[in-house]
Amino acid sequence: MKTSFSIIRTLNIYRSIWQTSSEWFITLPVIAISITLSFMIFLPIDNFFVSQLLTFISVTTISQIMGLKLIQTAIYNNGFTFFTIPSRTEERLIAMLMTLATNLVISIAAYYIGFILLLLANSFITEIFQISPFIQTENTCLLNPLNILSQDQQLSHYSIGQFICMLITLPALCFLAAFLCTIITSNQWIKSSIFMLLYICSTVIFIFFMRYLFSKTDSTLWQTIFLSPYFYILLAIGIISASFYKLKTKQIL
Amino acid sequence: MIQLKNISRAFGEKTVLKQINSDIRPGYIYGLLGKNGEGKTTLLKLICGLIFPDGGTCLVNGEEPRNRSLSVLSSIYLLPEEPYFPSVKVKTYINMYASFYKSFDKEICYRSLKAFEVSPESELKSLSLGQRKKAAIALAFGTNTPILLLDEPTNGLDIPSKSIFRQLLASIMNDKRTVIISTHQVRDLESLIDAVIILDKQNIVLNENLSDISKKLSFRKIMNDETPIYRQPSPLGTIGIIENTTNEETPVDLELLFNAVISKQEEIIAILTNNR
Amino acid sequence: MEFNNTQPIFIQIADYICSQTLQGLYKTESRIPSVRELAIQLEVNPNTVMRAYERLQNLEIIYNKRGIGYFIAPQALTQIQLLRRRQFINDTLPAIFKEMRLLGISISEIEAEYNNFLLNQI
Numbered sequence: 268m269k270t271s272f273s274i275i276r277t278l279n280i281y282r283s284i285w286q287t288s289s290e291w292f293i294t295l296p297v298i299a300i301s302i303t304l305s306f307m308i309f310l311p312i313d314n315f316f317v318s319q320l321l322t323f324i325s326v327t328t329i330s331q332i333m334g335l336k337l338i339q340t341a342i343y344n345n346g347f348t349f350f351t352i353p354s355r356t357e358e359r360l361i362a363m364l365m366t367l368a369t370n371l372v373i374s375i376a377a378y379y380i381g382f383i384l385l386l387l388a389n390s391f392i393t394e395i396f397q398i399s400p401f402i403q404t405e406n407t408c409l410l411n412p413l414n415i416l417s418q419d420q421q422l423s424h425y426s427i428g429q430f431i432c433m434l435i436t437l438p439a440l441c442f443l444a445a446f447l448c449t450i451i452t453s454n455q456w457i458k459s460s461i462f463m464l465l466y467i468c469s470t471v472i473f474i475f476f477m478r479y480l481f482s483k484t485d486s487t488l489w490q491t492i493f494l495s496p497y498f499y500i501l502l503a504i505g506i507i508s509a510s511f512y513k514l515k516t517k518q519i520l
Numbered sequence: 521m522i523q524l525k526n527i528s529r530a531f532g533e534k535t536v537l538k539q540i541n542s543d544i545r546p547g548y549i550y551g552l553l554g555k556n557g558e559g560k561t562t563l564l565k566l567i568c569g570l571i572f573p574d575g576g577t578c579l580v581n582g583e584e585p586r587n588r589s590l591s592v593l594s595s596i597y598l599l600p601e602e603p604y605f606p607s608v609k610v611k612t613y614i615n616m617y618a619s620f621y622k623s624f625d626k627e628i629c630y631r632s633l634k635a636f637e638v639s640p641e642s643e644l645k646s647l648s649l650g651q652r653k654k655a656a657i658a659l660a661f662g663t664n665t666p667i668l669l670l671d672e673p674t675n676g677l678d679i680p681s682k683s684i685f686r687q688l689l690a691s692i693m694n695d696k697r698t699v700i701i702s703t704h705q706v707r708d709l710e711s712l713i714d715a716v717i718i719l720d721k722q723n724i725v726l727n728e729n730l731s732d733i734s735k736k737l738s739f740r741k742i743m744n745d746e747t748p749i750y751r752q753p754s755p756l757g758t759i760g761i762i763e764n765t766t767n768e769e770t771p772v773d774l775e776l777l778f779n780a781v782i783s784k785q786e787e788i789i790a791i792l793t794n795n796r
Numbered sequence: 797m798e799f800n801n802t803q804p805i806f807i808q809i810a811d812y813i814c815s816q817t818l819q820g821l822y823k824t825e826s827r828i829p830s831v832r833e834l835a836i837q838l839e840v841n842p843n844t845v846m847r848a849y850e851r852l853q854n855l856e857i858i859y860n861k862r863g864i865g866y867f868i869a870p871q872a873l874t875q876i877q878l879l880r881r882r883q884f885i886n887d888t889l890p891a892i893f894k895e896m897r898l899l900g901i902s903i904s905e906i907e908a909e910y911n912n913f914l915l916n917q918i
Binding site (some may be wrong): 547548549683686687690691693694695711712713714731734739741768769771773 | 799801803805807832835836837838839840841842843844846905916
């Protein structure tokens with residue numbers, strides 16, 4: 268007898284993952300905003316855009332690590348309950364992915380809020396105390412990836428679409444791989460190593476991708492495959508399927 | 521009904537369960553006895569699908585728990601020895617998990633909380649270990665599942681609470697429910713246990729209801745001229761187990777039975793399986 | 797209630813109901829606690845109470861009104877006395893007689909002690 272997928276059950280599982288630490292909704296944004304502020308103020312990089320980017324990446328990565336910690340608690344500390352509550356494996360999987368997604372959304376929102384606060388504080392203090400601004404604000408624009416592309420009017424909508432896809436898929440792939448590792452083992456070292464490895468690979472691939480995007484030459488075969496977002500989307504789907512299978516056969520020793 | 525067919529399970533080099541064949545029927549409160557590390561918790565985990573057997577099949581109402589189907593999971597609840605507690609209020613903790621069980625009975629749950637004197641408004645992290653355990657017990661009873669697996673439920677409870685636990689368990693027991701209590705504290709629960717499963721040497725060596733046992737074995741003081749199957753010294757003299765040739769029954773002394781089964785397995789089993 | 801370890805619990809429960817009846821705490825035709833209620837009260841398995849009630853039903857000390865509960869039978873007092881008498885003669889007396897023979901106490905000594913006992917009761 269197959270019971271059908273239930274959104275309510277999924278939400279309940281999602282809620283139970285979050286409630287392993289009830290202050291999460293406050294802790295996460297606070298940490299995210301603090302990191303944003305401190306990075307932006309103390310990072311000794313002249314290029315404002317680069318420091319924004321680095322901060323953004325750090326905040327989102329840290330939030331995902333925190334999210335994975337929640338999932339780790341659910342599987343390994345609370346495993347007896349997590350795997351015996353009447354629910355389908357798909358529901359468990361989606362609840363966990365929702366946790367990661369929510370973490371991401373909160374951290375991005377916190378990042379932007381932190382950034383706006385910083386700009387406000389910057390102009391406020393500059394006016395009151397008549398000192399030079401501690402942040403160079405000539406080129407201030409809130410991190411907007413499309414700005415990079417708008418510089419080159421020749422880029423087609425398709426290219427822009429590909430760019431956005433890669434921007435989302437590559438990091439997502441790193442997080443999903445770490446997620447799969449969390450399901451398979453509670454060993455932190457393996458998870459961190461794989462994550463770092465994929466992170467570095469993603470950065471390299473992204474650099475190649477950007478060069479490919481702006482070059483006008485014809486693409487080679489391997490460029491078409493490995494620099495196409497479709498490939499990475501397929502990989503992501505593969506990792507999610509592997510996660511499902513591993514979750515279904517997970518034993519709590 | 522829970523059926524164990526040729527179940528084997530090892531952890532690395534160590535075989536914990538080997539070729540176990542047994543049925544566990546509803547309507548009884550089973551005491552699951554065994555020495556430390558002999559596989560009691562492993563057996564409970566196999567029944568609720570947390571781990572899978574290396575060989576053989578486990579069937580709960582005809583389905584394998586390893587598939588974690590909703591019908592199996594809805595009919596079992598496992599209360600582990602050390603449950604995990606989130607940092608929330610008692611009532612939040614209860615509502616969090618109650619929503620998954622269609623059979624959840626709010627009245628039983630809150631009646632249990634009240635009997636244990638645990639307030640639903642308390643924060644779990646501000647409660648003592650014993651009080652948290654009581655909240656977990658209240659949730660377990662509240663789920664009202666046909667199969668209830670309790671791993672050392674009275675550990676950590678003070679003496680009055682053990683009494684309340686017994687009353688609550690007596691109040692939820694019926695002939696369609698199976699309760700399996702894995703415990704070392706047999707004295708706490710002797711009046712409630714009416715069937716016993718003994719695990720020894722990677723096998724279930726005994727799975728009987730106490731009424732049948734007391735018809736065939738007597739548990740009492742041993743006279744000098746008698747040859748009991750098993751004896752041990754006690755403040756009252758030598759007590760032991762002797763074949764029951766009379767129509768009188770004595771209450772089954774679970775500690776005595778356990779010790780006897782561990783040391784004189786063949787003799788005990790021979791008498792119990794006699795005239796089946 | 798404390799249970800001894802010489803008699804099965806269900807028999808001790810049955811005896812308890814009998815004692816309560818003899819003392820007049822359970823009156824004839826009055827309702828006694830349900831299986832579940834008594835199990836909770838005594839902290840025992842409901843199956844055990846069930847066995848006790850079955851025994852009492854067989855001895856015609858209680859009867860069951862379907863859907864309502866268990867009641868003390870009208871002939872309960874007589875039945876209990878019969879039962880106790882039988883237990884005394886079949887179980888208690890032989891043990892006393894054994895002791896008497898061992899210690900060489902005669903039946904006339906017992907009679908004298910019994911008369912003494914009755915006098916002291918007044």
